[in-house]
Amino acid sequence: MSIAKAQKTYTHLLEVNGLKTYFKTDAGIVKAVDGISFTLDQGETLGIVGESGSGKSVTNLSIMRLIQSPPGKIVDGEILFEGEDILKLSESELRHIRGNEISMIFQDPMTSLNPFLRISTQMIETIRLHQDVTRKEALAKSIEMLKLVGIPAAEERIHNYPHQFSGGMRQRVMIAMALSCEAKILIADEPTTALDVTIQAQILELIQDLSKKLNTAVILITHDLGVVAGMCDTVCVMYAGKIVEKAKTHDLYAKPSHPYTFGLIQSVPRLDKAQDGKLFSIEGQPPNVIDLPPCCPFHPRCHKVMDICRTQYPPTKDLGNGHEVSCWLFADKKEHSHE
Amino acid sequence: MTKYIIRRLLGIIPTLLVIITISFFIVRVAPGGPFDGERALPEVVKRNIEAKYHMNDPLIVQYGRYMFDVLRGDLGPSYRYKDHDVNFYIFQSLPNSMILGVIAISISILFGITSGMLAAVRQNTWVDYLSMALAVIGISVPLFVIGPVLQYIFAMKLQWLPTSGWFTAGGGIKTIILPALTLAFADFATIARLTRSSMLETLRSDYIRTAKAKGMKSSAIIFKHSMKGAMLPIVSYLGPAFAGIITGSVVVEQVFRIPGLGKFFVQSSFNRDYTLIVGVVIVYSVILVIMNFIVDIVYSLLDPRITYK
Numbered sequence: 337m338s339i340a341k342a343q344k345t346y347t348h349l350l351e352v353n354g355l356k357t358y359f360k361t362d363a364g365i366v367k368a369v370d371g372i373s374f375t376l377d378q379g380e381t382l383g384i385v386g387e388s389g390s391g392k393s394v395t396n397l398s399i400m401r402l403i404q405s406p407p408g409k410i411v412d413g414e415i416l417f418e419g420e421d422i423l424k425l426s427e428s429e430l431r432h433i434r435g436n437e438i439s440m441i442f443q444d445p446m447t448s449l450n451p452f453l454r455i456s457t458q459m460i461e462t463i464r465l466h467q468d469v470t471r472k473e474a475l476a477k478s479i480e481m482l483k484l485v486g487i488p489a490a491e492e493r494i495h496n497y498p499h500q501f502s503g504g505m506r507q508r509v510m511i512a513m514a515l516s517c518e519a520k521i522l523i524a525d526e527p528t529t530a531l532d533v534t535i536q537a538q539i540l541e542l543i544q545d546l547s548k549k550l551n552t553a554v555i556l557i558t559h560d561l562g563v564v565a566g567m568c569d570t571v572c573v574m575y576a577g578k579i580v581e582k583a584k585t586h587d588l589y590a591k592p593s594h595p596y597t598f599g600l601i602q603s604v605p606r607l608d609k610a611q612d613g614k615l616f617s618i619e620g621q622p623p624n625v626i627d628l629p630p631c632c633p634f635h636p637r638c639h640k641v642m643d644i645c646r647t648q649y650p651p652t653k654d655l656g657n658g659h660e661v662s663c664w665l666f667a668d669k670k671e672h673s674h675e
Numbered sequence: 676m677t678k679y680i681i682r683r684l685l686g687i688i689p690t691l692l693v694i695i696t697i698s699f700f701i702v703r704v705a706p707g708g709p710f711d712g713e714r715a716l717p718e719v720v721k722r723n724i725e726a727k728y729h730m731n732d733p734l735i736v737q738y739g740r741y742m743f744d745v746l747r748g749d750l751g752p753s754y755r756y757k758d759h760d761v762n763f764y765i766f767q768s769l770p771n772s773m774i775l776g777v778i779a780i781s782i783s784i785l786f787g788i789t790s791g792m793l794a795a796v797r798q799n800t801w802v803d804y805l806s807m808a809l810a811v812i813g814i815s816v817p818l819f820v821i822g823p824v825l826q827y828i829f830a831m832k833l834q835w836l837p838t839s840g841w842f843t844a845g846g847g848i849k850t851i852i853l854p855a856l857t858l859a860f861a862d863f864a865t866i867a868r869l870t871r872s873s874m875l876e877t878l879r880s881d882y883i884r885t886a887k888a889k890g891m892k893s894s895a896i897i898f899k900h901s902m903k904g905a906m907l908p909i910v911s912y913l914g915p916a917f918a919g920i921i922t923g924s925v926v927v928e929q930v931f932r933i934p935g936l937g938k939f940f941v942q943s944s945f946n947r948d949y950t951l952i953v954g955v956v957i958v959y960s961v962i963l964v965i966m967n968f969i970v971d972i973v974y975s976l977l978d979p980r981i982t983y984k
Contacts, residue, residue, distance in 0.1 A: 431892065432890065433890070435890035439889070442885065447880065450885070452900075452903040452979065454979075513889070
């Protein structure tokens with residue numbers, strides 16, 4: 337398999353094309369992720385931003401094929417990792433990718449480590465799943481990783497149980513574990529949401545440093561635009577299961593094009609501008625994604641709403657330099673009116 | 676940990692003293708007495724009997740005397756059976772109930788955990804439906820129905836096993852099978868349901884998702900990552916269940932004619948046989964208290980977050 341793989345040529349490390357992940361519920365079909373596409377290259381850091389329920393986590397669980405089925409199902413699209421479609425892999429091929437090529441850290445470090453097993457057990461088993469090493473070598477490697485993420489007295493602490501660590505330390509352990517097999521992609525699903533603000537910066541810095549050092553591509557899921565600005569090369573803004581805007585981080589902040597992105601950036605408090613009392617907020621609630629009609633899902637909350645927004649989903653328009661936006665403000669209306 | 680164990684063991688003593696005291700008085704509150712029959716005894720006879728058992732003394736004196744005897748390990752004479760004392764009846768029947776109970780609970784643990792796990796891992800498949808259907812039968816059909824049905828099938832129709840009897844009474848070792856299966860049924864059902872729900876909950880937890888994301892095989896996830904957590908509720912159920920099952924079941928003993936302890940729980944109460952009632956209560960309490968103690972220890976072995984000081 338490895339020989340066949342080496343011969344394959346690919347342009348992107350990870351390429352997601354038209355991914356659709358739906359959930360069947362009693363109330364109807366939830367289109368949690370509805371036709372999204374993006375690419376990720378080696379060493380790149382991609383941010384995925386959006387409100388709760390916008391499909392950020394589902395996107396990444398889909399990449400790992402960790403969607404609970406039933407009720408969830410990846411109904412369409414392809415996820416090409418090094419040119420090979422993850423969605424077509426067998427269970428054993430998939431296990432080779434999980435934790436080895438693509439690994440993941442989760443939102444809540446308090447519950448993501450197994451409370452019944454020592455850290456050493458959990459780390460050693462991860463390494464030995466993917467590498468042909470002895471327990472001793474795996475232990476040495478684990479200790480080395482723990483030192484790398486800044487756990488003091490790693491030789492002793494590795495034999496502790498998760499509950500003997502603080503939240504920030506546990507997230508460090510998660511990162512150490514996720515990177516112990518030199519994964520090519522690290523998916524960080526809101527890695528700092530459950531942590532103290534002071535710890536958040538440390539953890540993000542750690543992810544950034546390590547990804548540079550190990551040349552790991554990172555997908556960072558967050559709802560914090562400040563985090564994105566500091567860390568990511570590229571940003572995807574998700575809304576109701578769709579990517580509404582995608583751009584280089586600098587471009588996104590310089591000229592946010594989608595009214596939603598604009599609103600998000602406006603609602604971040606800024607230190608360098610005088611505050612005139614009230615912070616900007618986007619009115620209304622994110623839409624219910626059950627049986628969504630073919631419209632722009634953001635139109636009820638949009639301050640630039642037009643008639644066409646209520647009946648058709650806008651096409652994606654490339655504004656140059658990889659800056660893509662899905663909004664009728666930028667689309668050529670005549671071109672699509674016959675659809 | 677050692678300190679904790681010693682403290683817990685010492686704690687058993689006052690617990691038992693309280694239980695004995697409460698049962699001693701509570702049985703005497705019930706109307707009637709051990710010597711009341713259909714026909715009232717002549718006054719003289721009654722007084723003589725009461726004098727023999729010191730029942731004319733003030734209650735507090737009787738209590739003091741009884742406690743003194745109990746502390747020496749003597750549970751006193753039975754007020755109803757004149758041949759032997761309470762110690763004899765208990766030590767004669769308890770081993771039978773224990774053998775039957777241990778076999779029965781082992782069967783129910785083995786099959787309960789297995790089918791509960793299978794049901795959880797293969798949720799919403801025929802495996803799940805089958806084991807949960809069995810569990811519902813086990814919970815809802817009473818032992819006095821299951822027992823005779825098994826007797827009818829395996830003893831009467833197939834003639835594989837004896838209908839009743841007990842190996843100490845010369846019935847052969849085969850006599851244990853049917854009563855053990857019958858007795859196992861109810862606990863099997865509860866254990867299967869507990870295991871299923873607890874396993875399902877564990878499998879949905881974040882750390883199992885982490886294990887999957889690490890690329891672990893599902894068999895390794897189930898046995899290495901889920902078992903310990905999923906077993907906690909079963910362990911706490913097993914403590915009292917074990918105490919209950921090894922002290923005998925009056926129904927199973929009746930259906931299969933087994934000389935066990937269970938019948939004394941019912942008979943002694945009917946007879947107002949004060950010493951025998953308190954005697955079986957003491958036996959049950961001792962076993963229950965010890966079981967709860969073992970459950971706590973097993974808990975701390977399973978879950979590293981629990982430490983005793």
